[in-house]
Amino acid sequence: QVQLQESGPGLVKPSQTLSLTCTVSGGSISNGGYYWSWIRQHPGKGLEWIGYIYYSGTTYYNPSLKSRLTISVDTSKNQFSLRLSSVTAADTAMYYCAKETTGNKRAFDIWGQGTMVTVSS
């Protein structure tokens, strides 16, 4: 069974870059058939899709974040990462990585435990 685990700093200063990594275990990120996603949830709010990456490196970003966002994959480490630049307090949220199966299912069926990121000086 595939499992996901986020890692990264819990506190980021305004204007700096938020960097998170998701480590995939129990399966290879290179197998194909999956999009590897980042999703966030502001405190007490709903879910916001940030973007996803295919193992080949193809990415799809939420237009609302695209100018500040980079998602990358490291198949040798079985990891994918998020970098969000020029953060503000509005980027304070719980960040989840998730697996979306391609094809007809197209749902986030596996999620990491999430990591809380606070943007504050």
Added chain:
Amino acid sequence: DIQMTQSPSSLSASVGDRVTITCRASQSISNYLNWYQEKPGTVPKLLLFAASSLQSGVPSRFSGSGSGTDFTLTISSLQPEDFATYYCQQSYSTPRTFGQGTKLEIK
């Protein structure tokens, strides 16, 4: 972007009740509609995908229907563990978008 609108935003019900939550898309999304359950302090859990397909391990009291723009999630007989927040989500196109959530509370 495709906007997803859920109704109601909150709902009070009793154990044993039949409950229906609706989700409307701002344009046709075929059957690319998923439902998630979120309990406080826990990770969202996939309940149904492709509008009506039950995710493995999810109790059969959960069901979904719809196609195009209008969808429903039905819980046939509420159990104590079902009190949670439910989200719909479209996977027809990017950006993927979620409904605002429906909080199901105990009456």
